[in-house]
Every structure is written in C-alpha cells, then in structure tokens.
Amino acid sequence: MMNLKMRMKTYRPNFKLAEEKAIEFIGYLDKKELPIKLMKFKKVFNNLEIKTYSWYSKKMGLSIEKVCEDLGSEDGCCVYNDLNGKYRIYYNDTIENEGRKRWTLAHELGHYALKHHEMYGQNIMQRNSISNENYEAFEKEANCFARNLIAPPHVIFHFEEKDPSIIEHICKVSSEAAQNIFRFLYKGVREYGIGYSKDYAEKLGFKDFIHQVNNRYFCKNCRVHYTIEKPSYCSCCGNKALTKTIYKFGDEFEMKYPAVVVVDFNGRAKSCPCCQNEELDYEGNYCNVCSTYLVNECADVYDDNPFGDQGILVESCGTKLSGNARYCHKCGNPSRFMNAGHLKAWNYTPIEIDELDEIPF
Ligand SMILES: [Zn+2]
Ligand SMILES: [Zn+2]
Ligand SMILES: [Zn+2]
Ligand SMILES: [Zn+2]
Incomplete structure (x- = not known):
C-alpha cells in the first residue's frame, strides 16, 4: 500500500490540526476532568484496540525484550491494518514510570487521530x-x-498555582514532561502572546474541574478534603488551619462523616431534616409540617464570658452553608444544622449497645 505521491513530498507538521484533534478527542469523554482517561478511547472508536506488551509477549511466546525488538520500540507503537481499516496500539506496560506510559499511549493515539498511517501508506510508523x-x-x-490531550493548555492555564509539580500530579505525567509542558505553555503566553480564556475552558466542560482544583482544601484536624471558596475555618470541625491541597478525583469520598442534609443553592434542605417531609412549600424557610428551620447557615453563638455567667453574643455572619457544614467557613461560628442536631459533631461516635451494658447504674 505504498502511496508514492506522499512519499515524494516532504511533510510539514500541522500543529494547529494536532491541537484541534486533541480538543475533539477530549470532547468524546463523558467526564471533563484530568487526568484524561486514555483507555476510554477504546470504547469511543470501534476501529481502535489498545493492547499491552505483556499481552503480545504471552500471545506470541516472546520475551518483553523480543517484543520491543519486534515492534521497533521500547515504549509503544500503533499498527494499521489496511485490509480492515483497524488500528491497534501496543504500549509497554512493564515500564514502571506511569507518566511515561501515559505519554506513549497519548502519542500513539496521536498517530491514530491524525491518520498518519493512511497518509503515508504505512502499516507501522517506524524510523x-x-x-x-x-x-x-x-x-x-x-x-x-x-x-494537548494530556495537559490541555486551555485548562491547565487556569490553575491558580503556577508550578510544574501541579501539572505532574493533576495530569499524571512524568516530572520531566510536566516541566516541558509548563515551559512551553508560558513561553507561548509570554513570547507569542497566546491567551487562554476561561470562557473557552468552560465551553469545553471544565468549569467545575477548574473550580475544584483552585479551591481544594484539606483539614488536618478532621482529615476532610473539600471544595470551598477561600475558607477561613474548616466547615466540618471549625479548625482554623487549612491547607490548600491538590484535587484528586475521588477525594470527595473522604468526607466520611455521617448525616449530610441535601440542600439547594440557597442552603435550604430538600426534605425536612427533622420529620423527613419531602413536600416542602416552594417558599418559606420553615417546614410546613413540623416548623423546623430548613436553611443551613451561619448561626449566632454565645462565647464564654470570663467576667460573668452570661455568654458574649457572637453574631452570625449570615453566610449560607452546604448541607454538611457544621461550622461557618468564613467566621467559624457553628451552623444552624449542627445547633439543631441535624448534623452530629464531626468526631461523634455513637455509643455501642454493649458499651452501654458496661455502664454501672
Ligand atoms: Zn511516534
Ligand atoms: Zn476540620
Ligand atoms: Zn419537618
Ligand atoms: Zn459565619
């Protein structure tokens, strides 16, 4: 299948096309988040297979070294079958560097996406x-x-923390690749005036993801990760020392404390946390059955008064809170839901029945 016409011309790389193709590929994924799940592309395209070197070595009865020799690369390759129009990517899964493996896969996907084999009339791209x-x-x-696929500049440009290590962890690339990506991105911005608008990132579907990355905090006291804008206090335990942390997909499951009340955008419970009434009035902040206050917000608190019995009133700052906030993240006051007992304190452990037996009456 030699395409002689193509063979005579010198090909000039079309970077714009490569960028556009990467954006198109990201568009095929359901979840708009990083790291990009490269294996998902097997399911997106029915003329594409992805296999490991281990699989090939077993099937052919060859050592991994021999597989590398056979396929002409230590990392991976993409093979095109012009009889049925199918592609198969092989990557060396025995390499320990996760970032390097991901890069190989994305690179081979590039040959597939850009139809290099078909353009050049080759079954395998070899030097x-x-x-x-x-x-x-x-x-x-x-x-x-x-x-552009692994570290889409339209997304990573909007990370507030400008550091290659953030790219390394979030995009799951090797630290060497992260540094190159970082240098390349900011060189383009500084020297060529390339800009990346937030609107475009949102259009690509990354609004929530960028928000997560830029507003992710961790509380060392109660060990909860959460996304909240500029908190001064932990909304779970009221602790003041919060650390910015890197968002990892799946973090939210670390919020393991019980009793989360589902609230709407205005902090109003979707069903009554007291009597479980689900048919709440459209307006009003009290349950129409049991009169419980339905909005989780910053509450007043009486602080200890060293000079007298009467506590000192510390007024609520009025902030609306999420359904699992026990404390206001802005001023540290307890939340309405915690005061009302809808949420148990973060370190609350129910007394076991047999423990009760041991209490001497
Ligand atoms: Zn290649
Ligand atoms: Zn906490
Ligand atoms: Zn109620
Ligand atoms: Zn407050």
Missing part, C-alpha cells in the same frame, strides 16, 4: 520505513497531540 524528515514531522505532530 527506517519512511524518510527521516517525514518521520520527524509525524513524531512532532503526534507529540503535539499528546501534550
């Missing part, structure tokens, strides 16, 4: 099978695709 110049051009294009 010696096409002219050096053209080989390098295709490699550059595939790398450009990989970079």
Whole structure:
C-alpha cells in the first residue's frame, strides 16, 4: 500500500490540526476532568484496540525484550491494518514510570487521530520505513497531540498555582514532561502572546474541574478534603488551619462523616431534616409540617464570658452553608444544622449497645 505521491513530498507538521484533534478527542469523554482517561478511547472508536506488551509477549511466546525488538520500540507503537481499516496500539506496560506510559499511549493515539498511517501508506510508523524528515514531522505532530490531550493548555492555564509539580500530579505525567509542558505553555503566553480564556475552558466542560482544583482544601484536624471558596475555618470541625491541597478525583469520598442534609443553592434542605417531609412549600424557610428551620447557615453563638455567667453574643455572619457544614467557613461560628442536631459533631461516635451494658447504674 505504498502511496508514492506522499512519499515524494516532504511533510510539514500541522500543529494547529494536532491541537484541534486533541480538543475533539477530549470532547468524546463523558467526564471533563484530568487526568484524561486514555483507555476510554477504546470504547469511543470501534476501529481502535489498545493492547499491552505483556499481552503480545504471552500471545506470541516472546520475551518483553523480543517484543520491543519486534515492534521497533521500547515504549509503544500503533499498527494499521489496511485490509480492515483497524488500528491497534501496543504500549509497554512493564515500564514502571506511569507518566511515561501515559505519554506513549497519548502519542500513539496521536498517530491514530491524525491518520498518519493512511497518509503515508504505512502499516507501522517506524524510523527506517519512511524518510527521516517525514518521520520527524509525524513524531512532532503526534507529540503535539499528546501534550494537548494530556495537559490541555486551555485548562491547565487556569490553575491558580503556577508550578510544574501541579501539572505532574493533576495530569499524571512524568516530572520531566510536566516541566516541558509548563515551559512551553508560558513561553507561548509570554513570547507569542497566546491567551487562554476561561470562557473557552468552560465551553469545553471544565468549569467545575477548574473550580475544584483552585479551591481544594484539606483539614488536618478532621482529615476532610473539600471544595470551598477561600475558607477561613474548616466547615466540618471549625479548625482554623487549612491547607490548600491538590484535587484528586475521588477525594470527595473522604468526607466520611455521617448525616449530610441535601440542600439547594440557597442552603435550604430538600426534605425536612427533622420529620423527613419531602413536600416542602416552594417558599418559606420553615417546614410546613413540623416548623423546623430548613436553611443551613451561619448561626449566632454565645462565647464564654470570663467576667460573668452570661455568654458574649457572637453574631452570625449570615453566610449560607452546604448541607454538611457544621461550622461557618468564613467566621467559624457553628451552623444552624449542627445547633439543631441535624448534623452530629464531626468526631461523634455513637455509643455501642454493649458499651452501654458496661455502664454501672
Ligand atoms: Zn511516534
Ligand atoms: Zn476540620
Ligand atoms: Zn419537618
Ligand atoms: Zn459565619
């Protein structure tokens, strides 16, 4: 299947196309978040398979070294079958560096996305099978695709913390790749005036994700991760020392404390936390059955008064809170839901029945 016409021309890498293809591929994924789940592309395209070197070694009865030799690469390759139009990507799963494996996969996906095999009439892209110049051009294009897929600049530009290590952890690339990505991004911004608008990132579906990355905190006291804008206090335990942390998908499950009341955008419970009434009035902040106050917000508190019995009133700051906030993240006062007992204190443990037996009466 030699395409002689293509063979004579020197190919010039089309970086714009590579970028556009990467954006198109991200669009195929259901969840708009990083790290990009590269294996999902197997399910997106029915003419694409992804196999490991281990699989190939077992099937052919070859050592991994021999597989590398056979496939012409230590990392991976993409093979095109012109008889049925199918592609198969092989990647070396025995390499320990997770970031490097991901890069290989994304790079090979680039050859697939950009149809290099079809353009050049090759079943496998190997250095010696096409002219050096053209080989390098295709490699550059595939790398450009990989970079834009794994670390989409339209998204990572909006991380508030500007540091390669953030890219390394969030995009799951090697630290070397993260540094290159970082340098490349800001060189483009500084020297070529390339801009990335937040609107566009949102259009791509990354609004929530960017918000998560920029507002992720961790409380060392109660060990909860959460997303909240500029908190001064932990909304779970009231602790003052919060640390900014890197958002990892799945973090929210670490919020393991019981009794979360589901609230709407105005902090109003969707069903009554006291009598469980689900048919609440559309307006009004009290349950129409049991009169319980339905909004979780910052509550007044009486602080200890060293000079007398009467506590000192510390007024509520009026902030509306999430359904699991025990404390106001702005001023540290307890929440309405905690005061009313709808939420138990973060370190509350119910007394077990047999423990009760042991209490001497
Ligand atoms: Zn390549
Ligand atoms: Zn806490
Ligand atoms: Zn009620
Ligand atoms: Zn408050």
